[in-house]
Amino acid sequence: MRATFLGKDPESQEGQSPTLFATDRTDRATYIAQGWKVTDPQALADVGPVPDHETLIEIPEGVLKFYAKRYLQEGEDR
Template sequence: MALRKLGKDPESKTGGSPTVYLDEEKGTYLVQGWIVSDDARLKQLDLPGHESVVEIPRRMVQFFEKEDRGVSTDV
């Protein structure tokens, strides 16, 4: 599996999360983020039992957009 790190949260105090990756073989994104465990929020999602959800800050969207435009991000 060829994962490529696209970027991590520039405001992370620990420097490790959240992080966005691209699986170049599958053409999919992997997102490392904070576990969502608030039942009220989870009930608002149409989330099948075999799926999960993580949360990332809005500022992380820049890493998806750069990749979609073909801009290389060396991190």
């Protein structure tokens, strides 16, 4: 699997950049999000149990705009 950079939080400082990547999987569309690991006890309690092979991350809304932009561009190509 390969990952293609879509964009990073423009407000982040160097080395602290929530980022979104698209993968080239052929069986389904997936994305890789780099963000801040969620450690807040209340947020973790609200979400509930997380399997050992998964983690929760927090990313700014601005980073999700890169997904929306890509999604809209692909829709135009259809």
